[in-house]
Amino acid sequence: MRLWFEAALLPEGWRDHVRVTVADGLIVQVLPDTLPAPDDERHGPAIPGLANLHSHAFQRGIAGLTERAGSGSDSFWTWREAMYRFVDRLDPEGLRAIAALAYVEMLESGFTRVGEFHYLHHDRDGQRYADRAAMSCVIAEAARESGIALTLLPVFYAHAGFGGTPPTQGQRRFVHDLDGYATLLEAAGKVIADLEGAVLGVAPHSLRAVLPEELSQITALLLQGPVHIHIAEQMAEVDDCLAWSGQRPVEWLFDHASVDRRWCLVHATHVTPEELGRIADRQAVVGLCPITEANLGDGIFPARAFLNKGGRIGVGSDSNVEIDAAAELRLLEYGQRLQHRGRNLLAGGPGQSTGGSLFRAVQGGGAQASGQQPHGLAVGAPADIVAFRPDHSVLVERREDAILDSWIFAGGKALVDSVWRHGRRRVSEGRHLARPAIEARYRRTLGAYLD
Template sequence: MALWCEQAWLAEGWAENVRLTITDGHIGAIEVAAPPQPSDDRHAILIPGLPNLHSHAFQRGMAGLAERAGEGDDSFWTWREVMYRFVDRLDPDGMRAIAALAYVEMLESGFTRVGEFHYLHQSPDGRPYGDVAAMAQAIAAAADETGIGLTLLPVFYAHSGFGGAAPTAAQRRFVSDLDSYAALLDASRAAVAGLGDAIVGVAPHSLRAATASELTAVAAMAAGAPVHIHIAEQMAEVEACQAWSGARPVEWLMANAEVGAGWCLVHATHVTEAEWRAIAQSGAVVGLCPITEANLGDGVFPAREFLAGGGRFGVGSDSNVEIDAAAELRLLEYGQRLAHRGRNLLAGGAGRSTGAALHQAAQAGGGQALGQAGHGIATGAAADLVSLTAADPALAGRRGDAILDSWIFGRGGRLVDCVWRRGVQCVAGGRHVARAAIDARYRDAMQALIA
């Protein structure tokens, strides 16, 4: 098949009258200043899809259910109690229904691959399912049905606090030991084998949930695949880590683990200059989730300084309280503007486009974190593509980087017209091709869960 577009954001920059030939899910050839052929699928604006490096798909079903004030101060920790109650009745069918809707919304907003940080493994009573990867199979089925690229990150979760504290009853569906986790990892690889380009990494949940020796053992199980970990999201976590070890979370991790380019440090919100410099020097990616971090009141990561120091980042939708690729990038910049009382703080230099800088960095960092070889619109890269609606007033008169600025800081996901994943069109006219059936199944699942 072939796509022709008036403007395309190629790996080397914007080009006009671009014709892409797609073969076996990859971009086989790129012609610039080329006329369209009669059989070409024609579009106005084409940009590469973005990686979503951190998702808990099931949490899409609880969006809005934790927005009622409690007796005391609300925080991540009170939100977590709502989440624990929500999962009590969630089975594999419900997981698939919720994940499929989340993945549809990701694709409709311009995300084309997701890093699924998957920790809901056991049955509601805490015992393993007959097939230990039953919930992972539900995730794989949702990815297959929607077409989104999947990097599955089965989570190792053994403890409720630093120093190996015993897990609580509310955490019974998450818990593994090293032997059962190894079995889960093998079964998860089998669960995604039919997806074609799926990747399975590992995810020690956090320093709270894995001891030092368990962290080392789980990281070794990655065998070259990505390693993701939650770290330094909340100040209470930083203080508890200091009380346990005498060091801050990122400080401890960098001193006790072989953190490198295959690692993704999710959130890393509360870091000192020495800590963010150590992350940047290691080559690891910081996984920022601005919408969720704002929703939970986490705080603001020092992105301006980190990027100026050579750091790498990607963005994720995390709790999926809102799913919009452009909105994640917008809020990342806006958080820095609020913190520093300035504008265009992540543009990377005078005269540069903030939107282009954000998208380019998130694409490269997210692709690295998800183990995705090759990215952007380039020969040999996967044909993960997004077209924008040029007819929308928000893009009137825009060309080049002004398109990205207007998408990210103007209309967001409403500008997405079509999306292709490995050359297969899954979104047309802003709507996923299977949206109606997935919506209906999601509604049925939610009625059963919250009745």
């Protein structure tokens, strides 16, 4: 297969008139400054697909349903109780239906890989399924059906709070002991073994859900692959960690775990300058989810300070209240503008493009955190490509990084025309080719849950 693009973002930068040859799902040749041949499939400007490094796919089912004020102060914690009530209704087929549509929407927005932080493991009464990886299996099937690449991150969740507080009734579908988690991890590896490009990682849910000795044993179960953890998302979490240990969450983690470039610290919203420096020095990735963090009232991560220290970032859709790669990047920058009362704060320097700098940062950080190597529009990498609509008014006379600026700050996912994952076209004219059947199943499933 030969694809010809008006322009394409290659590892060395933007080039015009680029022919990309694909064989067995991989890029085997990239030729810039090349006139299209009669049998080339012609498209507008193209960029590499992005990794969505943090998703709870099932939460797409409650998008928009938690926006009524409660009798007291609403927060992440009150939202969590509403989410737990929805979890009580889910069965494997329901999870598959919701996840498949979420993954379709990710592809339509420019994400070509998802890091599924997967903690819904057990039956509705909290009992283990006969197949310990039953719920992991339906996540893999949803990825297979949609075509998105999967980084599966089975979550270890054992406690409700710091120091081993017993889990609540609402958490009964999540909890494991160490032996049960080891069994799950082994089974999950088998589930994704034949799923093209799939990666297995480990995910201690958070410091409040994992004891210190459990954390060290969990991370030792997988000597390669990503390690993801929620950390310092809420000030209440920081305060509780101080009360338990005398240290802040990130501070405690770095003093008690061998954090390195395999690690992704999800959110890390409430951190000190010293903690930012330690994260950057260890080359760990901070996984930012700006839309969810805004929706839940988490706060704003100090992205400008972190990037100035050489820090690495990626983005994720987390609760999936909205799925749009460009919108995540836009809100990441806008949060900094609102906080610091300036503009183009993540551009990286005078004359630099904000969209270009953001995209390159999250492309590299997302690939690292999701275990995706190699990546980008380069020979040997999977053909994970996003092409924009060449005739869209937002792209009139745009060249090079102005294309990214216009996508992120003006056009959003409406600019996405075609998406290929591992050389197979999954999105055409902005719509996933399997959307009608997947959406119809989602409608039936969600209608039954919410009736």
